[in-house]
Amino acid sequence: MACPRPLSQCDPTSLPPGPPAGRRPLPLSRRRREMSSSKEQRSAVFVILFALITILILYSSNSANEVFHYGSLRGRTRRPVNLKAWSISDGYVPILGNKTLPSRCHQCVIVTSSSHLLGTKLGPEIERAECTIRMNDAPTTGYSADVGNKTTFRVVAHSSVFRVLRRPQEFVNRTPETAFIFWGPPNKMQKPQGSLVRVIQRAGLVFPNMEAYAVSPGRMRQFDDLFRGETGKDREKSHSWLSTGWFTMVIAVELCDHVHVYGMVPPDYCR
Numbered sequence: 001m002a003c004p005r006p007l008s009q010c011d012p013t014s015l016p017p018g019p020p021a022g023r024r025p026l027p028l029s030r031r032r033r034e035m036s037s038s039k040e041q042r043s044a045v046f047v048i049l050f051a052l053i054t055i056l057i058l059y060s061s062n063s064a065n066e067v068f069h070y071g072s073l074r075g076r077t078r079r080p081v082n083l084k085a086w087s088i089s090d091g092y093v094p095i096l097g098n099k100t101l102p103s104r105c106h107q108c109v110i111v112t113s114s115s116h117l118l119g120t121k122l123g124p125e126i127e128r129a130e131c132t133i134r135m136n137d138a139p140t141t142g143y144s145a146d147v148g149n150k151t152t153f154r155v156v157a158h159s160s161v162f163r164v165l166r167r168p169q170e171f172v173n174r175t176p177e178t179a180f181i182f183w184g185p186p187n188k189m190q191k192p193q194g195s196l197v198r199v200i201q202r203a204g205l206v207f208p209n210m211e212a213y214a215v216s217p218g219r220m221r222q223f224d225d226l227f228r229g230e231t232g233k234d235r236e237k238s239h240s241w242l243s244t245g246w247f248t249m250v251i252a253v254e255l256c257d258h259v260h261v262y263g264m265v266p267p268d269y270c271r
Helices: 028-064 123-127 158-165 168-173 195-206 217-231 244-255
Strands: 092-094 105-111 131-135 153-157 179-183 211-215 256-262
Touching (some): 105 244, 131 244, 153 158, 153 244, 158 195, 168 195, 195 211, 211 217, 217 244, 244 256
Parallel strands (some): 105 131, 105 256, 153 179, 179 211
Antiparallel strands (some): 092 211
16 A cells, blocks of 8 residues: 655654663653652752851851951950949938948848748858848748848848838838848839839838838949849840849848858759
């Protein structure tokens, strides 16, 4: 039978070669899987190369010129602040009268507001201390066997003023020798129109022997600088207030030659 097309198109030798004998073409799904696997391998190689190049660049940059100058900090220790050089009269403003905060003590104890002291029978030992420092509205009535009664200084946060003054028999009359040190925002503690200052002054009219002082604005700035130097954190930028424990510790180091702390657990207590 004659080929209806040109001879060149009917010549078997001019047709494209088929698959080799004995081999079948790969299914489409398999070819796609192989192509996908090849792309994943190339991507993995690219990621590894990129990571290696980045590490090399960072290492070279830090070795030549450290952005944050960490190298200059190596082997350098920060000199501790001499709190004894701080002026007591400038740091604590009298709220009642014109008295000055009592002079420094040789040996002080800080009695924390911790339940760890219950059952310890450390009251007599605490009573023998030259100066005793307590915090906020931590009571002694009913707990004197464990925490004693003597209170030379009581450091009170602005948030605890009302809790302390509502119980004068516990915190004022029971220990009339106590000097109260109040700390808080300057607009509450230092300005004459500050509401807390007026409350404390009214309490002083009822209890004329009461001694009360407010941490001065200058001393508050020193506390902030000390905190930033010790921790690297800025209190004002974080919009937070330091704890009463922080103020008490710093005040104790400032006023006392030797400090012993009762009721504070070690750093690994909860581990």
